[in-house]
Amino acid sequence: MTFKLNLMKKLIYPLLAAVVLTAISACGGGEIVPVDLSIVPNPVSVLGCGKSVNIQENPAVKTRINKKMGAEEYYLDTHKGRIEITAGSEAGVFWARQTLAQMVAQCGDVLPGVRIHDYPKFPYRGAHLDCCRHFFSVDEVKQFIDILALHKINVFHWHLTEDQGWRAEIKQYPKLTEVGSVRKETLVGHYGSNTYDGTPYGGFYTQDEMRDVVTYAAERFITVVPEIEMPGHASAALASYPELGCRGKDYPYEVQTTWGVFPEVFCAGNPETVTFLEGVLDEICDIFPSEYIHIGGDEAPREEWEKCPKCQALMKEKGFTREAELQSYLITTVEQYLAGKGRKIIGWDEILEGGVSQNATVMSWRGAKGGIEAAKLGNDVIMTPNSYFYFDYYQTKGREENGEPLAIGGCLPLRKCYEFDPYDQLDDDEKAHIKGIQANLWTEYIATFDHVQHMVLPRMAALAEVAWNPEGRTDYDAFVGRIEKGLLPIYCERGYHYADYAFKGIE
Template sequence: MKKLFICLSLLIGSLATFAQNQYNIIPIPQKLIPQSGEFVIGKSTSVVSATEFKDVANFLNEQLNVVSGSSKKVSIKEKGLASSSIQFVKNESLGDEAYTLKASSKQVVISAKTAKGAFYGVQTLLQLLPTQVFSESKVEGLKLSVPNCTIEDAPRYVYRGLHLDVGRHFFPVSFVKKFIDLIALHKFNTFHWHLTEDQGWRIEIKKYPKLTEIGSIRKETLVGHYGTGKYDGKPYGGFYTQDEVKDVVAYAKKKFVTIVPEIEMPGHAQAALAAYPELGCNPDKIYEVYTTWGVSEDVFAPREETFTFLENVLTEVMELFPGQYIHIGGDECPKTQWKSSRFCQNLMKREGLKDEHELQSYFIRRIDKFITSKGRKMIGWDEILEGGLSPNATVMSWRGEEGGIAAAKEGHDVIMTPGSHLYLDHYQADPKTEPLAIGGFLTLEKVYSYEPAPKELTTDQKKFILGLQGNVWTEYMETTDKVEYMTFPRACAVAEVAWSPVSTRNYTDFTKRLKVHIERLGNLKVNYAKSFLSAK
């Protein structure tokens, strides 16, 4: 009996080691059963797909062709499983984003209900292959082998987001597409594109050309920390044309990523006011695009002309972005100008608003009504709770979890994104050894420790937590390399928290898998941070 126990212990131990060494998948699947043996992709291997999964099969096949130097094509086969093949099979019983993957020595079978589920199966399959499969050119002598296993997988949350601020610093379309590629690799399904700020308006609006002619360019930029830095004296600008936006949206769709555009209001509006000063509280003021970081006190005035302007802007935005959500900001809106505005004070009396917080709520409710009338849903940062929550709004809780908890208790959808755990602009190691950042301190381990479902909520209330999002604010990220450095690998941790069940997550195991995963990032030419490698 003792010998049997020792043998079983050795078997279990060897399977655990086997799993650790060969199944370095991020985010970790819901269920993975390791098996002995491997499937080798060779010259005779075919990629076979049901018709509706052909595009996904082609995505896999093209990457295999790149690294192997092959020119094989996908074949369409609705029924029957060929040997020495990678198969894509329809399975109506699975959820929309779920998939199964079964790898044996004869074949690999990915089953899904939807093309999106099949796409996530491909992302997992690529991570089962050697890390060189992510290379951009042929790899001589590469053995493409998949360790045998059975995987059953589906996401924990329906909203899994990564955000990029292009208002403070502008990044080209080529990088935005690379960012979307990395979103897709990690099974995020949402890209939150922060397009307008005090420091720059970044999207073409044809009805209001001065938004980009004037609002996209600031005369100089702060170099160094707010309060101690100096200005560089160099004009800085950039914006996306509507054709470029359409191109990015189409690209994201192929990667099953929905883009949520953000048009800031009623605050963070100085770039727009520089272009159209009549929309401010002091129409005679000469506004300039904000050159420093922080929050400008120049905000939209709640006049009818302003609402007409914003509705026209949002109409063009909604024509460009087909997703259900439109983000309107709503955060950090100073009330100073509203308090001193005779128009605002009269409006408050006429509408029975007791203070400026309720005036902001009035502003947000009007925008919400317009967005809802167009068949869309509005998202706002948790300040939209002030003065009364807009009835159809989804709350993005960033100032801790309190806003999300309050919204969920009232039956509103919530996306968790607290600065304490999900702001990827904070320092990730000793600031003395790190590039300049806005401040704060957020290690990889702390990101990974985040639990999006607050214990203060009941089981039914937790159902209103749609998911979570990592935020990349770019005041101190002037280059694409810096964005990548601050984002990865912490975004890998966000991805696993968003996708994987709590029962499968373990930080020690995550870091072991991550040490292999960063080889993939390296092959994708991502400038990831290495500080976690030396963390205790």
């Protein structure tokens, strides 16, 4: 019997993924198990209940595809004394298996007989990992993808280039990794400490490794969206190819050793910059089949453009009156280049400044304001406000006395993440432009993968809850109860270093 149980777990657990925590109270072994519908959240609906199922006697899960259903929609049936999944596609089957894993975690060998109907509200449900400020191995990136899968998150936004390190092998531009992937040292402690560790730090992913990650994610119905930053956050690229900066080839650009926003940006007036970016994106598109390519666009100071003869000459030629139009010109040029390859751009909300094509999707990070503005302009939006979904922020108000590790700042308790309303201030037409939500994990102060887990768990469950059910979330305590019953056992089994503040009621 133990063998069969292990077989069942092997069947379910590796197929990690899922949140819509199935909150089923009764887990007894009777023939008919009553289900308390009041504790089952939308959009999960329990359509009926009946005979319970002993999973030791049911190692196989019967699956069926019904193409009339939404691609990610599923029914999970256990009420006929066996386990059946019906879904619109294999992705829906996969999400149903995650719900099943949560039922097993909660109920053990005997599952209550229920029929669950579920589907996500957003087609884009993302989580971002910054692998530049600190580098995470391919194995750790795969573990991060496992965490996404468990929570039914279907996009991994992979932040690959930054001031502090360029992490993606580009064969046409080998210095990006030979030079740009290593910084000579790293800031110790908080921003402004002015103390450095004196130790070189680096790492990068080969193209084969990135392809391996894409395949691993695809097996879990997760799309990898790569991010190549432009025109700012470019110090590592400029340290590798200084001729692409406004200060020119003789300027000693360096891979940055501290955090923040730096004046060094790509020279918009140098045609070689466009050649370079297109060459990089050619290789990125070969590795990543995603429809979306993230081109950054955030935090790009313009003072160098104001002083640069090449940038000023281009402004004159184009009739631009503001440097913001140079950013818009660069982003639009890249957007059109990628459109020729059948791809679409996503950029941080600064891409709205100076004007942006309606084909661009805007990732709203400075609160929800950029997203609201973009939706009103008719652009598609991914809501990723720092005020709700920046998982690098602290998790409790009493952060020091609670023993939280050093973080960038802010305060985002689980409850606040749970309360995010992605539709706030939007009318129905504008709501249609909200294609999804995402959490971001910037890693200036996160050097180990254990620490990554601490920052994203259990807040990832709140992200999933909003992504699958943006309306009608009214019972925070029930939500925490469902994490405790349906996810915590899985976190423990896998040895995840989750933050336990939420379960202890610490704020």
